[in-house]
Amino acid sequence: MSSPDRAQPPANPSTDAGLAALGRAVIETEAAAVSALADRVDGNFVAAARHMLACEGRIVVLGMGKSGHIGGKIAATLASTGTPAFFVHPGEASHGDMGMITAKDVVLALSNSGETNELVVLLPLIKRLGVPLIALAGKPDSTIGKAATVVIDVSVEQEACPLRLAPTSSTTAALAMGDALAIALLDARGFTADDFAFAHPGGSLGRRLLLKVSDLIHTGDEIPKVAEDTLLREALVEMTRKGFGMTSVIDAGGRVAGVFTDGDLRRALDRSIDVHCAHMREVMTRQFKSIGAEMLAAEALAMMQKHKIAVLLVIDESNQLQGLLHMQDLLRAGVV
Helix, strand or coil, X not given: CCCCCCCCCCCCCCCHHHHHHHXXXXXXXXXXXXXXXXXXXXXXXXXXXXXXXXXCCCEEEEECHHHHHHHHHHHHHHHHCCCCEEXXXXXXXXXXXXXXXCCCCEEEEEECCCCCXXXXXXXXXXXXXXXXXXXXXXXXXXXXXHHCCEEEECCCCCCCCCCCCCCCHHHHHHHHHHHHHHHHHHHHCCCXXXXXXXXCCCCHHHHHHHCEHHHCCECHHHCCEEECCCEXXXXXXXXXXXXCCEXXXXXXXXXXXXXXXXHHHHHHHHCCCCCCCCEHHHHCECCCCEECCCCEHHHHHHHHHHXXXXXEEEECCCCEEEEEEEHHHHHHCCCC
């Protein structure tokens, strides 16, 4: 439990030491408030989670003021971790937005006092809908707490504000309990990293887990390509024109027979090979790295990094050339 004096202002808060001391006191007070919640993850917590798991609609989160901001974050966390949810402003709910709540939903209401007027006025309407009401309340025996199907106690011993007025510890506690519910539901639903990526397609994890090689490859005339009997000097023209520092080499059956890179050119020159007379079959590399179009872009990146190469040919099961993937493509897509 936190000490009553934990967030008291220092003797001279205008000094550097005083400011730092008050900052530490706030963090200690809020940490104690969150720590006290562990004992309240009890039967009520489980009952709330069960109602949310059984919900056939959405979790509708309500809260006013600072609790509303916390409610918005909890709704976003639920939605991004496999539990469809959205936030409704209680004031707007009284003027038409109650229509957003259906009989298949579950309502999650946040109120430190448990007496928030904008929420209290909605209680008869929520009851009429017959939907479960879960309350995160600072006072479980309040009007909202008593009306709730399940109430979770998120009371705090004191706010971290020296004036004991600004919502600080109380909002932190409500947020932590909301996170606890969201993560418990995530695990119960078997929510995976792939599911998370699907909900976050714009994030780095989403790009790594959703983007496939086929989404990024160069195809058609963009691919440097020559036949096995092409003269080396002509292949160099193709490499220069396409700008990838390499070319694929195709056999008579249209299959990829090998590759020729800038490194192969240096090795050919070291062997004193005549670039005007040599054919590609004499100088190409027959053992090369390739990847399938349906592989993840992240797997292509891992292969490039492991083998220290910048380009991968994309081929199918018949060794037919489908495209080309360059490290720069992965960089542009944010996979790296």
